[in-house]
Amino acid sequence: MLRPLEDVREQLLRAGISPRYANRYVRELGEHLADLTDQALASGLDADAAGERARAMLGGDALMARAVIDNGAPRSFAARAPWVVLVALPALLLMAAILANVFWTMHLLRPVHGLTPAQILDGYRGLLSVMSFVVSYLVAALLAVGCLAVALRQRLASGWLWVGLILISLLSGILGFHRHVTAPYGGRPGGPMYSVAAIVYLHGRASLAATLGVALLHAGVLFAMAATAYRVLRTHLIPGQKACAAGNN
Numbered sequence: 001m002l003r004p005l006e007d008v009r010e011q012l013l014r015a016g017i018s019p020r021y022a023n024r025y026v027r028e029l030g031e032h033l034a035d036l037t038d039q040a041l042a043s044g045l046d047a048d049a050a051g052e053r054a055r056a057m058l059g060g061d062a063l064m065a066r067a068v069i070d071n072g073a074p075r076s077f078a079a080r081a082p083w084v085v086l087v088a089l090p091a092l093l094l095m096a097a098i099l100a101n102v103f104w105t106m107h108l109l110r111p112v113h114g115l116t117p118a119q120i121l122d123g124y125r126g127l128l129s130v131m132s133f134v135v136s137y138l139v140a141a142l143l144a145v146g147c148l149a150v151a152l153r154q155r156l157a158s159g160w161l162w163v164g165l166i167l168i169s170l171l172s173g174i175l176g177f178h179r180h181v182t183a184p185y186g187g188r189p190g191g192p193m194y195s196v197a198a199i200v201y202l203h204g205r206a207s208l209a210a211t212l213g214v215a216l217l218h219a220g221v222l223f224a225m226a227a228t229a230y231r232v233l234r235t236h237l238i239p240g241q242k243a244c245a246a247g248n249n
Contacts, residue, residue, distance in 0.1 A: 005029050010238075011065035013155040016079030025068055033058055078154050085150055086164035090143040094171050101135040140172030144226040152233055165226045173219030174212075 005026050012022040036057050040050035058064070078085040144165055151161045 005033065005061070005064075007061040008065045010155070011062065012068060012073070015065070015069050016075040016154075017068065017073050018076040019153055021074055025073075029058070029064065076154055078150050078156060082156050082160040083163075086147050086156070086160045087167060090147055090164055091167050091171060094140055094143055094168060095175075097135050097139045098171075098175050101131055104131065136172070140168050140222060141225075144168050144222065145229075148226065148230050148233065151230070152237055155238065158230070161230070162227075165223055165230075169219040169223040169226070172222060173215040173217070 009026045036054035040053045
């Protein structure tokens with residue numbers, strides 16, 4: 001069961017009204033409802049009757065929501081351009097993070113060019129590995145979480161959300177820069193340090209199929225986790241969705 005006036009807020013959000021405006025409007029309605037209830041109580045009605053009279057005087061939920069929508073209440077940018085917020089912006093941010101990672105990797109490798117991994121301080125190698133891990137795994141995951149948060153908070157239709165999650169997952173899996181500071185293939189001593197960008201070797205040779213398979217596996221795992229989180233959170237956080245899910249079962 002929804003809290004008093006919560007259905008008004010849900011209708012406003014689904015119509016694309018800014019969450020901040022919707023919350024303020026519902027709060028003002030709640031204050032007005034409390035005043036009407038106090039007036040009804042002062043006239044001698046009991047609590048239940050006073051509450052019913054106050055709600056009747058205030059009007060139905062659909063009518064109150066329609067009044068705000070028809071009066072041109074501000075719609076959120078995410079509702080007006082979901083493809084920007086859920087697809088274009090996360091993809092650009094992820095690409096920027098990947099390019100920045102490549103740039104800083106080249107910058108950090110310059111002072112130790114020609115050294116073997118054993119000659120490089122553990123902390124230095126650890127820094128390179130941490131940078132690789134953050135960009136290859138955490139940045140994409142955080143962007144996916146951001147998309148989920150926006151879609152859930154503003155009750156956006158999930159179509160653009162799925163496109164955004166797929167794009168984030170593919171970019172992260174295919175372009176994610178997995179850095180491994182290692183000796184040249186075969187372990188010959190004295191060779192220079194170099195980095196590998198998620199390349200998979202089979203029988204001593206780089207395998208395009210295996211490399212692409214690992215990238216797609218990475219993308220698939222990220223997408224599956226994001227999709228599962230969205231389904232679970234949507235059922236538990238959005239009023240009415242739990243009942244719908246139970247009815248579908």
